[in-house]
Amino acid sequence: MRQRLNAAKSAPAGYKLMLDMEAYLHQCGLEESLIELVKMRASQINGCAFCLDMHSRDARKNGETEQRLYVLSAWRETDLFSDRERAALEWTEALTLVSQTHAPDAAYAAATAQFNDAELANLTLLIGTINTWNRIAIGFRMPLPIAKAA
Numbered sequence: 778m779r780q781r782l783n784a785a786k787s788a789p790a791g792y793k794l795m796l797d798m799e800a801y802l803h804q805c806g807l808e809e810s811l812i813e814l815v816k817m818r819a820s821q822i823n824g825c826a827f828c829l830d831m832h833s834r835d836a837r838k839n840g841e842t843e844q845r846l847y848v849l850s851a852w853r854e855t856d857l858f859s860d861r862e863r864a865a866l867e868w869t870e871a872l873t874l875v876s877q878t879h880a881p882d883a884a885y886a887a888a889t890a891q892f893n894d895a896e897l898a899n900l901t902l903l904i905g906t907i908n909t910w911n912r913i914a915i916g917f918r919m920p921l922p923i924a925k926a927a
Contacts, residue, residue, distance in 0.1 A: 779918060780917060780918050780919060782917040784913050795906070795909065795913075802906060806895070807899055809839045810836070810841060811862060811865055813835055813836035814836070814862060814865065814866065815903055815904060816835075817832050817833060817846065819873045819907045820907065821849065822873045824915070825914050826921050828910055828914055845858070852866050860890075861891040864890065865891070867887050868888040868897075869904050870884075871884040872904045
């Protein structure tokens with residue numbers, strides 16, 4: 778697949794703002810493991826190979842298990858995720874698919890039961906940010922780095 782456009786070169790000031798938001802999100806107090814799960818789940822829904830590759834590697838570097846990554850798309854079918862993670866994943870799905878879900882009250886209630894107001898605001902910013910990254914990567918066909926065989 779050939780890259781259509783390099784957003785970082787074409788709009789460097791805007792791209793820098795996205796990177797600044799990433800830096801903020803990684804110091805906002807949300808757990809790194811939760812951040813990567815949210816990024817993975819939104820990227821699964823959106824079908825973003827570039828982001829799935831990146832965030833699965835980041836998650837594993839931060840201690841995430843292969844098993845949890847393998848079953849993430851079926852998180853409701855397992856007890857491998859905490860109540861807090863489950864609420865975040867439900868909120869992620871609701872906002873990533875907002876045109877279909879309209880952010881239902883049940884998903885919001887689950888999120889508010891696990892996150893304080895600041896955490897929920899930051900979680901929502903995280904979800905919006907990864908959805909923007911997915912659209913950049915998919916829309917501009919960001920090339921997936923190919924790992925060399927061992």
